[in-house]
Amino acid sequence: MRASQFHLSTTRETPNDAEIVSHQLMLRAGLIRRLGSGLYTWMPLGLKVLRKIENIIREEMDRAGALEMLMPAVQPAELWEESGRWGKFGPELLRLTDRHNREYCVGPTHEEVITDIARRDLKSYKQLPLNFYQIQTKFRDEIRPRFGVMRSREFIMKDAYSFGIDAASLQESFDAMHIAYCAIFDRMGLDYRAVEADSGSIGGAQSREFHVLADSGEDAVVYATEGDYAANMEKAEAVCNDPRGEASLPMQTIDTPNVHTIDELAASLKVDATQCLKTLLVKGSDEKVPVVALLLRGDHQLNEVKAEHLPEVASPLTMADAELIRSTVQCDAGSIGPVGLNIPVIADANAACMSDFICGANTNAQHLTGVNWTRDLPEPIVRDIRNVIEGDANPKGNGILKIVRGIEVGHIFQLGDTYSKALDATVLDENGKPATLMMGCYGIGVTRVAAAAIEQNNDSAGIIWPLSIAPFEAVVCPVNMVKSDAVKEAAEKLYTELKDAGVDVLFDDRPLRPGAMFSDMELIGIPHRFVVSDKLLANNEIEYRGRSDSEASIIARDEVLAKII
RNA sequence: CGGGGUAUAGCGCAGCCUGGUAGCGCAUCUGCUUUGGGAGCAGAGGGUCGUAGGUUCGAAUCCUGCUACCCCGACCA
Structure with a gap:
C-alpha cells in the first residue's frame, strides 16, 4: 500500500x-x-x-x-420474554419498536437467538x-x-x-x-x-x-x-490461616464522640484498623430474617458478589437504610456492633479469628473494647465475604496473593x-x-x-503494535525522494520486493521531510522500518529499525528480507 | 441517577468578569526556498460563537429554557 x-x-x-x-x-x-x-x-x-x-x-x-455463522443484530422481544431476560435486563438493553409496534432489542449478546x-x-x-x-x-x-x-x-x-x-x-x-x-x-x-x-x-x-x-x-x-x-x-x-489469640482484656464500653468510621475510630484510639471490627447490616433473603449482620476486619472490604450468594442475604445485595438500622439496633450506622444482636451474624474468617477487638456498642457515640468471641458474644457463622488484599495467603497452596x-x-x-x-x-x-x-x-x-x-504496548512516540496485529508489518521510508530519482527507484524496488515476499508493507511515498515521516510511522506503530537514502545507496545499504529498538542499524541491501522473514 | 464542568475555524485554546459585531497556535490551500527527526518566508481560505428565547440602540459576552459532550460518585457503618 x-x-x-x-x-x-x-x-x-x-x-x-x-x-x-x-x-x-x-x-x-x-x-x-x-x-x-x-x-x-x-x-x-x-x-x-x-x-x-x-x-x-x-x-x-x-x-x-x-463453525462460523452470522445472526441478526436486531432481535424480537418474544425470544427475550421466553428466556425471562426481557424483564430482567436493565436499561443497558437498547429496545426499539418497529412500524407495526412490535418490540425488538439490539442484541447485547445472542444466547436467545442461538438457542x-x-x-x-x-x-x-x-x-x-x-x-x-x-x-x-x-x-x-x-x-x-x-x-x-x-x-x-x-x-x-x-x-x-x-x-x-x-x-x-x-x-x-x-x-x-x-x-x-x-x-x-x-x-x-x-x-x-x-x-x-x-x-x-x-x-x-x-x-x-x-x-x-x-x-x-x-x-x-x-x-x-x-x-x-x-x-x-x-x-x-480469602483465607485466614492465623490462629485466634487468647482473650487478655476485659470488655469495656468507652465513649467515642464524633466517631463514625473505622478510620476515625482507629485514629481516635490510636490503634490499627486491623484491631477494629466492621459491622455492616444488609437486607436478609426472606421476611423472617429482614436484616443480616456482616462482619469484617476494619481494613477489609466487603465483596458484594460473595455476600449476595449467601443464602441468608437478599439478592441483589442491599445495604440497610438508616431507618432499618434504627429499628434493628437502636443506633446509627457508625456505632453498630455484633454484641447482643439477635439477627444472623456472618463473619469473615479474619474477623472470626480476632481477639480483644474493638467494635460498635449499638449505642451512639459508644464503642466496645477488649471484645472476644465466645466469652462476650456467640461464635458467628463464618463465610468468605471479603475482597482479598495483596499479601493474603494463596488459598491453593504456598505463596501469597498479588x-x-x-x-x-x-x-x-x-x-x-x-x-x-x-x-x-x-x-x-x-x-x-x-x-x-x-x-x-x-x-x-x-x-x-x-x-x-x-494500552500494553506504547511509548512516548506512539503505538508499538505486536507484529501479528499491526496495521502494516513494515514501512519503506525514502529520504528526499522528490529530488532523487535513485532513491525513488530503489524505494520502489524494495517495496515491490517486500510485497512479493508476502510482507504487508506500506510505502511512505508522501513528499514529507524525514522527521515528519518517521514520527508518523512511529505514532501508528509499524514494527519494521526500512530507510532508503542517497547516502545509503552509495554503499548498497539500507537502514533498519525495529519499532522498539533503541537505535537504527545499517544492513546490506540483500539482507533486508532475511531481517523480517 | 446525584454532583461538577464544558460548548467560539478540522484540532487545541483565548476573548465573557467590565456588552460595541471575533482572535492565537497547529492543521489546510498557493508560491518560493528547504529535505536524516514534526522546516522557513510571503500570502490565502475557513466560524449562523451548541440551540431557542429574553434584556439592550447593540449580545460570543448578561438572563432563562433546551440539547450535546466530559469528569467524579453511586462501599457507608
Whole structure:
C-alpha cells in the first residue's frame, strides 16, 4: 500500500476528552473517529488492525472445530420474554419498536437467538457436539461509556456457543475453548492471564476470564506467587490461616464522640484498623430474617458478589437504610456492633479469628473494647465475604496473593441448561428420550483487544503494535525522494520486493521531510522500518529499525528480507 | 441517577468578569526556498460563537429554557 493513497490522518495534538493512552493514541494515529457517546468509526488504518485480530480469532476457532455463522443484530422481544431476560435486563438493553409496534432489542449478546436456532435445527445427540460462533456488532447502552473503544456502547464481539448432550461434553467444549483462547492471545503477542471468575447463580459451572495486564485496566486480577492460581476480585478466595489469640482484656464500653468510621475510630484510639471490627447490616433473603449482620476486619472490604450468594442475604445485595438500622439496633450506622444482636451474624474468617477487638456498642457515640468471641458474644457463622488484599495467603497452596490490573478481553463460561431449558431446546438421546442441551458461551471483545494491545504496548512516540496485529508489518521510508530519482527507484524496488515476499508493507511515498515521516510511522506503530537514502545507496545499504529498538542499524541491501522473514 | 464542568475555524485554546459585531497556535490551500527527526518566508481560505428565547440602540459576552459532550460518585457503618 502506498501512503499517498491510504489517507493516513495523524494529529500532533491530543483531543482533550481522551483519558487513557490507548484512546489518545488511537485518535492521534487516525485509527478511530468518534461519532457520538460510545460510538466510533473505524478508519481504514484501524480496520486493518481489527481484521487482523478477527482473522487470528477465526483461524483458531476454526482449528478448534467451531463453525462460523452470522445472526441478526436486531432481535424480537418474544425470544427475550421466553428466556425471562426481557424483564430482567436493565436499561443497558437498547429496545426499539418497529412500524407495526412490535418490540425488538439490539442484541447485547445472542444466547436467545442461538438457542432458538438449536431447538429448531438440532434433533439428535448424533449431531453433537457443536460450537457455533460469529463476529458481529453488539450494542450495550452503558451507563457511562468511556476510554474510547475500551468501554463503548457499540462494539465488535466474537461470541461462540457450544451445544453438548451432557456435562462431560460441555466440559470438553469448554476445555477446547480454553486452549483456543490461549492460542489466540499468544498469537497476538499479548501479556495476559486466564483467571477464575464468579459463575453467577449457576452452581458448579466453570467460568474463566482472560485479562490483558495493564495498569489502566478496570479490573483487579489476583494471582498467587507460587502455583498457577489466578482469579478475579469477585472470585478470589480469602483465607485466614492465623490462629485466634487468647482473650487478655476485659470488655469495656468507652465513649467515642464524633466517631463514625473505622478510620476515625482507629485514629481516635490510636490503634490499627486491623484491631477494629466492621459491622455492616444488609437486607436478609426472606421476611423472617429482614436484616443480616456482616462482619469484617476494619481494613477489609466487603465483596458484594460473595455476600449476595449467601443464602441468608437478599439478592441483589442491599445495604440497610438508616431507618432499618434504627429499628434493628437502636443506633446509627457508625456505632453498630455484633454484641447482643439477635439477627444472623456472618463473619469473615479474619474477623472470626480476632481477639480483644474493638467494635460498635449499638449505642451512639459508644464503642466496645477488649471484645472476644465466645466469652462476650456467640461464635458467628463464618463465610468468605471479603475482597482479598495483596499479601493474603494463596488459598491453593504456598505463596501469597498479588493483585494487578487487567483489561477483560475474553470470557468463557459454562451456561449449562439455563437457556436450553427456558427455550425448551432438546435433542433425542441414545434411548430416544428428550435431553436438554448443555450449553457453553465464549466471548472475545474484538474492538477492546485492539485498545488493550495499545494500552500494553506504547511509548512516548506512539503505538508499538505486536507484529501479528499491526496495521502494516513494515514501512519503506525514502529520504528526499522528490529530488532523487535513485532513491525513488530503489524505494520502489524494495517495496515491490517486500510485497512479493508476502510482507504487508506500506510505502511512505508522501513528499514529507524525514522527521515528519518517521514520527508518523512511529505514532501508528509499524514494527519494521526500512530507510532508503542517497547516502545509503552509495554503499548498497539500507537502514533498519525495529519499532522498539533503541537505535537504527545499517544492513546490506540483500539482507533486508532475511531481517523480517 | 446525584454532583461538577464544558460548548467560539478540522484540532487545541483565548476573548465573557467590565456588552460595541471575533482572535492565537497547529492543521489546510498557493508560491518560493528547504529535505536524516514534526522546516522557513510571503500570502490565502475557513466560524449562523451548541440551540431557542429574553434584556439592550447593540449580545460570543448578561438572563432563562433546551440539547450535546466530559469528569467524579453511586462501599457507608
